[in-house]
Amino acid sequence: MSKLLNKDFYLSEDVVQIAQSLLNKVVYTNINGQISAGIIVETEAYRAPHDKASHAYNNKKTPRTEVMFREGGIIYMYLCYGIHHMLNVVTGPEEIAHAVLIRAIKPLINQELMAERRKQPNDKFNIGSGPGKLSMALGLNLKNNGDNLQSKKGNIWIEDQGNPLTHDQIIASPRVGIGYAKEYAHHPWRFRVLASKYTSKPHKVSYT
DNA sequence: AAGAGGATGAACT
DNA sequence: GTTCATCCTCTTG
Numbered sequence: 001m002s003k004l005l006n007k008d009f010y011l012s013e014d015v016v017q018i019a020q021s022l023l024n025k026v027v028y029t030n031i032n033g034q035i036s037a038g039i040i041v042e043t044e045a046y047r048a049p050h051d052k053a054s055h056a057y058n059n060k061k062t063p064r065t066e067v068m069f070r071e072g073g074i075i076y077m078y079l080c081y082g083i084h085h086m087l088n089v090v091t092g093p094e095e096i097a098h099a100v101l102i103r104a105i106k107p108l109i110n111q112e113l114m115a116e117r118r119k120q121p122n123d124k125f126n127i128g129s130g131p132g133k134l135s136m137a138l139g140l141n142l143k144n145n146g147d148n149l150q151s152k153k154g155n156i157w158i159e160d161q162g163n164p165l166t167h168d169q170i171i172a173s174p175r176v177g178i179g180y181a182k183e184y185a186h187h188p189w190r191f192r193v194l195a196s197k198y199t200s201k202p203h204k205v206s207y208t
Numbered sequence: 209a210a211g212a213g214g215a216t217g218a219a220c221t
Numbered sequence: 222g223t224t225c226a227t228c229c230t231c232t233t234g
Binding site: 209210211212213214216217218219220221 | 222223224225226228229230231232233234
Protein backbone atom coordinates (compact mmCIF):
# COMPACT_ATOMS: atom_id res chain seq x y z
CA MET A 1 0.00 0.00 0.00
CA SER A 2 1.17 3.49 -0.69
CA LYS A 3 -0.41 6.85 -0.22
CA LEU A 4 0.55 10.30 -1.36
CA LEU A 5 1.27 12.68 1.49
CA ASN A 6 -1.41 15.37 1.45
CA LYS A 7 -1.94 18.91 2.60
CA ASP A 8 -2.76 17.91 6.18
CA PHE A 9 0.69 16.41 6.53
CA TYR A 10 2.50 19.49 5.26
CA LEU A 11 0.41 22.15 6.97
CA SER A 12 1.31 21.22 10.55
CA GLU A 13 3.26 23.93 12.33
CA ASP A 14 5.32 21.35 14.22
CA VAL A 15 8.22 21.14 11.78
CA VAL A 16 10.33 19.11 14.20
CA GLN A 17 7.61 16.46 14.27
CA ILE A 18 7.30 16.52 10.47
CA ALA A 19 11.06 16.01 10.12
CA GLN A 20 10.71 12.78 12.12
CA SER A 21 7.56 11.72 10.28
CA LEU A 22 9.36 12.04 6.94
CA LEU A 23 11.75 9.24 7.88
CA ASN A 24 10.87 6.03 6.03
CA LYS A 25 8.74 7.96 3.56
CA VAL A 26 9.58 7.59 -0.12
CA VAL A 27 10.55 10.52 -2.32
CA TYR A 28 9.94 10.12 -6.07
CA THR A 29 11.03 12.29 -8.95
CA ASN A 30 9.90 12.25 -12.56
CA ILE A 31 12.50 14.14 -14.58
CA ASN A 32 11.74 14.17 -18.29
CA GLY A 33 9.75 10.95 -17.90
CA GLN A 34 12.46 9.16 -15.94
CA ILE A 35 11.29 7.94 -12.53
CA SER A 36 13.60 7.39 -9.59
CA ALA A 37 12.95 7.14 -5.87
CA GLY A 38 14.56 6.64 -2.49
CA ILE A 39 13.58 6.06 1.13
CA ILE A 40 14.24 9.06 3.36
CA VAL A 41 16.60 8.05 6.18
CA GLU A 42 17.89 11.41 7.44
CA THR A 43 16.35 14.88 7.84
CA GLU A 44 16.86 18.19 9.63
CA ALA A 45 14.21 20.66 10.80
CA TYR A 46 14.65 24.41 10.23
CA ARG A 47 12.24 26.49 12.25
CA ALA A 48 12.12 30.13 11.26
CA PRO A 49 11.84 32.84 12.39
CA HIS A 50 13.69 32.18 15.66
CA ASP A 51 16.06 29.50 14.39
CA LYS A 52 19.32 31.25 13.47
CA ALA A 53 20.37 28.36 11.27
CA SER A 54 17.41 28.93 8.96
CA HIS A 55 17.84 31.02 5.83
CA ALA A 56 14.56 32.64 6.86
CA TYR A 57 15.86 33.60 10.30
CA ASN A 58 14.06 36.65 11.63
CA ASN A 59 11.59 36.26 8.75
CA LYS A 60 14.17 37.48 6.29
CA LYS A 61 12.38 37.32 2.97
CA THR A 62 14.49 37.60 -0.18
CA PRO A 63 14.02 36.28 -3.72
CA ARG A 64 15.80 33.13 -2.57
CA THR A 65 13.90 32.46 0.66
CA GLU A 66 10.51 33.58 -0.60
CA VAL A 67 9.27 30.03 -1.31
CA MET A 68 9.68 29.08 2.35
CA PHE A 69 6.98 31.60 3.23
CA ARG A 70 4.46 29.94 0.96
CA GLU A 71 1.98 27.30 2.08
CA GLY A 72 3.56 23.92 2.89
CA GLY A 73 3.71 21.09 0.39
CA ILE A 74 6.28 22.50 -2.04
CA ILE A 75 10.07 22.28 -2.19
CA TYR A 76 12.83 24.83 -1.58
CA MET A 77 16.00 24.22 -3.58
CA TYR A 78 19.14 26.22 -3.03
CA LEU A 79 22.79 26.04 -3.89
CA CYS A 80 25.46 25.49 -1.26
CA TYR A 81 29.16 26.25 -1.76
CA GLY A 82 28.43 26.97 -5.39
CA ILE A 83 28.16 23.30 -6.18
CA HIS A 84 25.62 21.35 -4.19
CA HIS A 85 21.89 21.55 -4.67
CA MET A 86 19.90 21.06 -1.48
CA LEU A 87 16.38 19.65 -1.25
CA ASN A 88 14.03 21.03 1.41
CA VAL A 89 10.36 20.34 2.09
CA VAL A 90 8.45 23.55 2.87
CA THR A 91 5.93 23.05 5.69
CA GLY A 92 3.39 25.01 7.70
CA PRO A 93 0.76 27.53 6.62
CA GLU A 94 1.52 30.57 4.51
CA GLU A 95 3.93 33.05 6.13
CA ILE A 96 5.34 30.36 8.47
CA ALA A 97 8.77 29.75 6.90
CA HIS A 98 9.43 26.27 8.24
CA ALA A 99 11.33 23.71 6.19
CA VAL A 100 12.86 20.23 6.44
CA LEU A 101 16.20 19.51 4.77
CA ILE A 102 16.37 16.01 3.31
CA ARG A 103 19.88 14.81 4.14
CA ALA A 104 20.00 11.19 2.98
CA ILE A 105 18.02 8.57 1.07
CA LYS A 106 18.32 4.84 0.49
CA PRO A 107 17.99 4.06 -3.24
CA LEU A 108 14.71 2.31 -4.03
CA ILE A 109 13.81 2.73 -7.70
CA ASN A 110 16.13 3.12 -10.68
CA GLN A 111 19.38 3.01 -8.74
CA GLU A 112 21.27 2.69 -11.99
CA LEU A 113 19.93 6.01 -13.28
CA MET A 114 20.77 7.69 -9.97
CA ALA A 115 24.36 6.41 -10.08
CA GLU A 116 24.65 7.70 -13.62
CA ARG A 117 23.42 11.13 -12.60
CA ARG A 118 25.93 11.12 -9.76
CA LYS A 119 28.77 10.34 -12.18
CA GLN A 120 30.01 7.93 -9.55
CA PRO A 121 30.32 4.12 -9.44
CA ASN A 122 27.04 2.34 -8.70
CA ASP A 123 27.52 1.98 -4.95
CA LYS A 124 24.17 1.89 -3.14
CA PHE A 125 25.72 3.35 0.00
CA ASN A 126 27.17 6.34 -1.84
CA ILE A 127 24.23 7.43 -3.97
CA GLY A 128 22.09 9.37 -1.51
CA SER A 129 24.20 9.58 1.66
CA GLY A 130 24.30 13.37 1.85
CA PRO A 131 22.09 16.33 0.98
CA GLY A 132 24.01 17.32 -2.16
CA LYS A 133 24.31 13.73 -3.27
CA LEU A 134 20.63 12.86 -3.14
CA SER A 135 19.59 15.98 -5.02
CA MET A 136 21.96 15.07 -7.83
CA ALA A 137 20.83 11.44 -7.76
CA LEU A 138 17.18 12.43 -8.05
CA GLY A 139 17.97 14.85 -10.90
CA LEU A 140 16.94 17.97 -8.99
CA ASN A 141 18.42 21.46 -9.33
CA LEU A 142 17.53 25.11 -8.78
CA LYS A 143 14.93 24.96 -11.54
CA ASN A 144 12.84 22.74 -9.28
CA ASN A 145 12.59 25.46 -6.63
CA GLY A 146 8.92 25.84 -5.70
CA ASP A 147 7.77 22.56 -7.28
CA ASN A 148 4.59 21.16 -5.72
CA LEU A 149 4.81 17.84 -3.89
CA GLN A 150 1.12 17.01 -3.87
CA SER A 151 0.57 15.33 -7.23
CA LYS A 152 2.03 12.20 -8.77
CA LYS A 153 1.89 14.01 -12.08
CA GLY A 154 4.46 16.59 -10.96
CA ASN A 155 8.25 16.43 -10.96
CA ILE A 156 8.45 15.31 -7.34
CA TRP A 157 6.20 13.80 -4.68
CA ILE A 158 6.41 11.86 -1.41
CA GLU A 159 4.53 8.66 -0.51
CA ASP A 160 3.84 6.83 2.72
CA GLN A 161 4.43 3.16 2.01
CA GLY A 162 3.70 1.91 5.51
CA ASN A 163 6.42 0.65 7.86
CA PRO A 164 6.24 3.54 10.36
CA LEU A 165 9.12 3.97 12.79
CA THR A 166 8.80 3.79 16.54
CA HIS A 167 10.37 6.51 18.62
CA ASP A 168 13.33 4.37 19.63
CA GLN A 169 14.23 3.73 15.99
CA ILE A 170 15.01 7.41 15.48
CA ILE A 171 18.29 9.05 16.45
CA ALA A 172 18.07 12.75 17.29
CA SER A 173 21.25 14.83 17.30
CA PRO A 174 22.44 18.40 16.63
CA ARG A 175 22.37 19.61 13.07
CA VAL A 176 25.34 19.76 10.75
CA GLY A 177 27.37 22.73 9.58
CA ILE A 178 25.56 25.41 11.53
CA GLY A 179 27.97 26.23 14.34
CA TYR A 180 27.28 29.90 13.68
CA ALA A 181 23.70 29.50 14.91
CA LYS A 182 24.66 30.07 18.55
CA GLU A 183 22.10 28.74 21.00
CA TYR A 184 20.19 27.05 18.19
CA ALA A 185 23.22 25.00 17.16
CA HIS A 186 22.67 22.47 19.92
CA HIS A 187 18.99 21.74 19.28
CA PRO A 188 18.63 18.04 18.38
CA TRP A 189 16.78 18.64 15.14
CA ARG A 190 18.70 16.21 12.99
CA PHE A 191 16.97 12.85 12.70
CA ARG A 192 18.32 9.57 11.41
CA VAL A 193 16.95 6.06 11.09
CA LEU A 194 18.70 3.93 13.70
CA ALA A 195 21.36 1.66 12.24
CA SER A 196 20.70 2.73 8.68
CA LYS A 197 23.84 2.39 6.59
CA TYR A 198 22.51 4.95 4.15
CA THR A 199 22.76 8.16 6.22
CA SER A 200 25.41 10.82 5.79
CA LYS A 201 28.56 10.53 7.84
CA PRO A 202 28.35 11.59 11.47
CA HIS A 203 29.89 15.01 11.88
CA LYS A 204 31.64 16.79 14.64
CA VAL A 205 29.50 19.55 16.04
CA SER A 206 31.10 22.89 16.77
CA TYR A 207 29.64 25.28 19.29
CA THR A 208 30.56 28.93 19.54
C1' DA B 209 29.91 46.91 -9.34
C1' DA B 210 32.37 44.15 -6.39
C1' DG B 211 33.31 40.90 -2.76
C1' DA B 212 32.58 37.55 0.89
C1' DG B 213 30.86 33.45 2.36
C1' DG B 214 27.98 29.31 2.54
C1' DA B 215 22.48 23.35 5.50
C1' DT B 216 29.06 20.07 1.10
C1' DG B 217 31.53 16.45 -1.53
C1' DA B 218 35.48 14.35 -3.74
C1' DA B 219 39.99 13.40 -4.17
C1' DC B 220 43.91 13.73 -2.47
C1' DT B 221 47.89 12.80 1.44
C1' DG C 222 42.82 15.29 7.93
C1' DT C 223 43.37 18.54 4.24
C1' DT C 224 42.34 20.84 0.19
C1' DC C 225 39.75 22.68 -3.42
C1' DA C 226 36.09 22.86 -6.55
C1' DT C 227 32.79 26.62 -7.91
C1' DC C 228 28.65 30.08 -8.10
C1' DC C 229 24.57 32.08 -6.34
C1' DT C 230 22.81 35.36 -2.94
C1' DC C 231 23.20 38.98 -0.06
C1' DT C 232 25.50 43.13 1.52
C1' DT C 233 27.91 47.17 0.77
C1' DG C 234 29.27 51.17 -1.71
